Amino acid sequence: MIGSSWGRPALLLALTIALLVVGQLVLPGFIGLGQIANQLKIAAFLGLFGLCQTVVIAAGGQGLDLSVGAIATLGGILGAALMAGSNAMTIVGAVAAVGAGLGVGLLNGMGVAVLGVPPLVMTLALSSVVDGGLIVGVSLAHPADAASPGLVAIAGRSLYGVPSVALIWAGIAAIAIWLLSRSAWGRQLCRTGANPVTARLSGTHTVRVRVMAYMLSGGVAALGGFLLTGYVGQAFLGLGNAYVLTSIVVAAIGGVTLAGGKAPYGGVACAAILMTVLVSLLTAINMGENGRQIIFGLTLLVFLMIDRRLGAQR
Amino acid sequence: MRALRHAGVIPSLLMLVVVLALNARLQHHFFSMLSFEDNVSTFTPTILICLAQAIIVLSRELDLSLGAGVSLINCFLATVPASAVGGPWALMGLALLLALALGAINGLIVTVFGLPSLIATFATGAVWYGLALTMVPQPGGTIDETIGNVYSDTVFHIPVPLLIVLAAMLIWTVIGRHRLGRRIVAVGSNPVAAFQAGIPVAGVKFIAYLVGWLLVGLGAIAISAQTLSGDAGVGTAYTLTSVAAVVIGGISLAGGRGTPWGALVGALVLGIVANVIYFAGIPSIWQEFFKGLVIVAALGFMVIEQRRTAIA
Amino acid sequence: MLSSPDALVTPAGEPSRLSSPAETLLGVRGITKRFGGVVALDGVDLTLARGRVLGLLGANGSGKSTLSRIIAGEVVPDGGTMEMAGAPLSHASPQAAARRGIIIAHQHPSLAPDMPVWENIFLGAEICAPGGFINRGEARRRATGILAELGSTMDIGQPAGVLTAAGQQLVEIARALARSPRLLILDEPTAALAGAEVAKLFAAIRRLTAKGIGVIFISHRLGEIGAICDDILVMRNGRTAGAWTTSGRLDEARILSLMTGDPDAVLRPMAARALGDTILKLQGLRAGSAVRGVDLELRRGEIVGLAGLQGQGQAELLEVIAGHRRIDGGTLWHRDRAVTPSLPRDMIRRGVCLVPDDRLRQGLFSGESVGENLGYVKIALAKRPWTLPLAELGQLAAATIRRLLIKTEGPEQLVSALSGGNQQKVVIGKWLATDIEVLLLSDPTKGVDIHARSEIYAIIGELAAAGTTALIFASEIQELLLHCDRILVMYEGRIVGNLSGAAMTEPRIMAAAFGRASEGADA
Structure with a gap:
């Protein structure tokens, strides 16, 4: 049940609803329209970064992207610098941010797929370069760091009660789910992850597929960082750091297995909502960062063990 | 010589010579006793933690919770008063026991539950960090000064940190000549062959985790002795450093290939690079960037070198 | 059909050698094994006496390898019984089999590529001084000795990963010999070896059998089977197709017909076809x-x-x-x-x-x-x-x-x-x-x-x-x-x-x- 393509999201949504009910019982008012809209906003960011991990983990070879945090920061700072608070330049900022993300992703992908560097090492190393470069850039150039009013509006406002970030996420999620499960490219990605030798011998350009996976991850991470700048109001060093751990957690909970070959983004999106509700509940009952970290780690372990059991049964 | 070449240590030794030469040129009185002691006490924790990662990697596993584990042990030392457990030495003993417990948990999760170590230790790392934050929410607290004094002391004119490093290398040399050490390498080199040869693969990996975490415990005590305060973020950077040092030291992440001597060299390269960047008068804002670049360059060098000498 | 016990005909010349329980080293009865939907073994019997070499023959996929891996404890059978030197054998692991003296040398050697040859030979059975420290000198000496017995003078210090296929095969055999087997299974040991190496291997096998060790020898090369084997067991589609004791010359026609199960197989001449560019x-x-x-x-x-x-x-x-x-x-x-x-x-x-x-x-x-x-x-x-x-x-x-x-x-x-x-x-x-x-x-x-x-x-x-x-x-x-x-x-x-x-x-x-x-x- 939990292993099937619908069972996982259903289970995660059921858990989310259970958490919401518990929250309402413990703290009356936990389920309010405003509350839920706010949580969707937060979940949207987590969901975007979860997409990055979904794609690279599915590509196999111990895939992982530990540079999503650094790329998000890059996207935010570069975007903010270019738009310099003007609405007109917002689109330029967005394009530049995503372009930079794609570029870093390209380097990651080349290192992993062409040179054969383990993804963990490659993405960690590149993230330290990007972080270091950002320190230099920010210190020397003192670029503008404020989000334009338009971006703030996009990231903060709601449309008929639905936060517009959540709408953007829903759009991207729809495209992602279609691309990963209903397109030839998605199949190529998953088969490359599951068995790169068979995939290659069957005519897949496995190197290209893997490089594209890392580029996609970089592009989405940079977009996430750019939107995050609008949500927070300004870009700063370390903007995306918190998402490195959490993105991997939601991917694993959503049903992506580290062995590669599976890209169930529907599950990952539900996991992003679940974890957001969990965190907000924990925050609401005054649990600090410490408790959240512990619960994150334990939740991840529990889901890993469930998946392990399911894998062993088959 | 052939063993060295096979272990892939030669390129990392070359790197070490280069950075040492740079360091000697830039740091005044590099060869004086004072600078030496200073350098050794700075490098010791890094060396210990990199050795720990090396032993785990040799068995074809990985541990991404080393940094968080260091933080947790540091916070433990800062929270528990030495007087409550019977003095600073007992406290250090308890810290080592804690390290072994953390290693045992990771080892069990990886061997008994069969979870991939990459992501499983990522998860336990979050738990260690959370626990460390619970103990020490804000950097602060004090650690018994005795521990600091012991660390900066000398025995027969040999600084204690150097002694610790020597002891760690001695431990490895002993293990490396023991059946256990060779079995760790065998399991990492080809787990199927090891299993067919009757080696208890899971047990060997578990022991690799225990040995590794004993060194992590020593490293955490060394860090605590230097800072004498608790900080849940103190160990964070060591995870990346240890993985980078292992790769720079010519140890294959696929297991079985390399020696802890390589990790020692890798740790020294990274430590001395930091020194060089500091003494070269590079503006502080450039330091992170250069460090990142050096790591990437070193990794690239090693990856190309390993490809060239790969065994089919 | 041929798997019934009466196919295990023993020639009148030496009935006692195979039937006497005291002489029997290994007895296998009715072993079955399925992999998913595929039947690999379907009730196989096998008997091996001390000091003899049993040739195990069969086409690819006839179940030879599965049978030998079951005997060596690497694969758990679904059914059947095994007996080693009169005591039942029910091991579920290679270690347990090794403790009873059953050692297998695989067709595709599984070596630790990063470790030197001598360590590979004693992998899992290290030669240690008290306290578990590896006795390098003794181990290297013994490794050199065993390899010399196989006629090899290879450098025992080089990593096993750099060896040729033949070298790796010799290391695999040396590793089996190093464990002082009572029953040695050689799975296509000669596939990668040259003629001179094969002769030296056979001499080594003869020295083992003289000490009462039983050998199961799997090969595709009929000439080798004839040269080294005392008994023959032919398998087909997971069953025993025939078993007998060789007496002098090998009946190759009989083996081939048992292996293919089609004794009247006549070569169908290919109709000449028009070929393109x-x-x-x-x-x-x-x-x-x-x-x-x-x-x-x-x-x-x-x-x-x-x-x-x-x-x-x-x-x-x-x-x-x-x-x-x-x-x-x-x-x-x-x-x-x-x-x-x-x-x-x-x-x-x-x-x-x-x-x-x-x-x-x-x-x-x-x-x-x-x-x-x-x-x-x-x-x-x-x-x-x-x-x-x-x-x-x-x-x-x-x-x-x-x-x-x-x-x-x-x-x-x-x-x-x-x-x-x-x-x-x-x-x-x-x-x-x-x-x-x-x-x-x-x-x-x-x-x-x-x-x-x-x-x-x-x-x-x-x-x-x-x-x-x-x-x-x-x-x-x-x-x-x-x-x-x-x-x-x-x-x-x-x-x-x-x-x-x-x-x-x-x-x-x-x-x-x-x-x-x-x-x-x-x-």
């Missing part, structure tokens, strides 16, 4: 150490066999042509164009498709369904990768299942649940999604039962009739003789024989396979 041409093609200058020419609609001893570069040659291995030298012509493929995709686009050696790891996505596997080539080559023509793929899968008579519950069934023969049909079937010009098949009938085997060759014949060229590497010469227009023989990475028509006979192929080029010259 040259489609693929290789000139001095080199790749790594396995392919060392191959010249060959394939014409449209031709079925060409690739024969030779094991490991002469046949599988590698196919991989080079398929674009899976890099070309180091020479030219590969496709029609009139020299091509240098950088990956299989480049050749697949030209209609050159590979059915690889290892079905489950290289040919199939074992976690996916039959339909998913059959449609994947189309997905991999999709012109519009953002779409997925599900309906078209469904039709393709259904049509292929019908056309190749794939026995499956339906396209949704997991491919790993199929029998070996049907899995192989899926591997061939996935190429039907493209226009195949050249089909390269690497040991396509390995682990496939006789019925499916003939079906697979029927498919190849059908494709050839439609203009596809097939280049087949098979380890069984009989198969190639039955189905090919022409047979090329490889030896040490080169084509040393090109036989067709009346020249296409087993003795001539074997002569060429052993590198006697003059006898296998162009017919």
